[in-house]
Amino acid sequence: MDDASPTDLRQRFEAIYRNEGRSAFATLVRHLGDLDRAEEALHDAFRSALEQWPRDGVPDNPAAWLVAAGRHKAIDRHRRERRFTAWDEAAAAAEALAAAPAASERGVLDDDRLRLLFTCCHPGLAEEARIALTLREVCGLTTEEIARAFLVPAPTLAQRIVRAKAKIRAAGIPFAVPEPSELAERLASVLRVVYLVFNEGYSATSGSSLLRLDLADEAIRLGRLLLELAPEPEAMGLLALMLLHQSRRSARVDAHGDLVPLEQQDRARWDRGRIAEGCALALRALALRRFGPYCLQAAIAAVHAEAATAAATDWAQIVGLYDALQQLEPSPVIALNRAVAVAMRDGPAAGLLLVDALLAAGRLEHYHLAHAARADLCRRLGRTADAAAAYRRAAALAQQEPERRFLARRLAELDGAAG
Secondary structure (H helix, E strand, O other), rough: OOOHHHHHHHHHHHHHHHHHHHHHHHHHHHHHHHHHHHHHHHHHHHHHHHHHHHHOOOOHHHHHHHHHHHHHHHHHHHHHHHHHHHHHHHHHHHHHHHOOOOOEEEEEOOHHHHHHHHHHHOOOOHHHHHHHHHHHHHHOOOHHHHHHHHOOOOHHHEEEEHHHHHHHHHHOOOOOOOOOHHHHHHHHHHHHHHHHHHHHOOOOEEEEEEEHHHHHHHHHHHHHHHHHOOOOHHHHHHHHHHHHHHHOHHHOOOOOOOOOOHHHHOOHHOHHHHHHHHHHHHHHHHHHOOHHHHHHHHHHHHHHHOOOOOOOOOOOHHHHHHHHHHHHHHHHHHHHOOOOOOHHHOOOOHHHHHHHHHHHHHHOOOOOOHHHHHHHHHHHOOHHHHHHHHHHHHHHHEHHHHHHHHHHHHHHHHHHHHH
């Protein structure tokens, strides 16, 4: 019997679901060879856990327990289905996989979650669809979270995932370890998935907290495995970028969980170990002269990390790096970040011209950070009414509570100054 109270057990269960669920899912996919069967098996396993753990106690290795329970539930489910429907070869193969002993498969992809990332990033699927599918099924992000990352409506994103799963079934795409010769063509998609997972952990798109440390830590863990697997410049750049951003995590929120802007952060609280590792990786990647977007973003993060104070930041160098990044991978979000850097180098009026042009183009109209940037630049120019309107627009679009509180404080400061 577990001596913990029902509340403690529920909290432990929720933590296990959050931290162990997708890893157990990845292992079940390897055993069952099917996304939907693995999802059903995982849900069945968690239902069993809800019944048994309060009575018998939480097992020492919850993930292994869930995988074992899920495999047995899958076998039982398939045998029940066989009584009422034709038993096709795919179902028979799934039962055989589930019933087989859990071999300790070792090799180039011995991590189930990383293995499944590569599997879902199959070149037979459209680029956006494979990334959306992987983020949803492997990483556990919600459809709404992924849609915000892609700046598309949630129903559009949901249809991409449905079509991707249907194509996997129709084309018989195997859930198997890719051959070494096939890894290179999937690496770019896998890197992007890990990057998007880290972004959600570094600054959650919604909810009550700025940070989702479990996602950020998992992305860094996968980034280290990727670098070991494929020591390419972009793998180095991505890991460097994540480490440099993560070095600031303890300074990004105050004791109340409120957002602290970069220029106001206590740099003594930045993790110098992560900064040193991240800067070293960025330099190694850049020295190879085959760098891409992650290398350039890591270089930008390194310039911030190496500045002793906010005032000492080399904004001219950052603008130059954004120029190169925009040429390599043009996007409205990169253009927005460049506009903010231009404002820091040349003054708020120069930045505001660029931000207004981006908003007029329409692609960032529903992106709250674009309106927040406009609000800040108007505030610095003394255009109080314009700043207030932009802060209100940003607050209406923001889905994350710490950002909403920050925007509300800025708006209250403007009202106080006007009064």
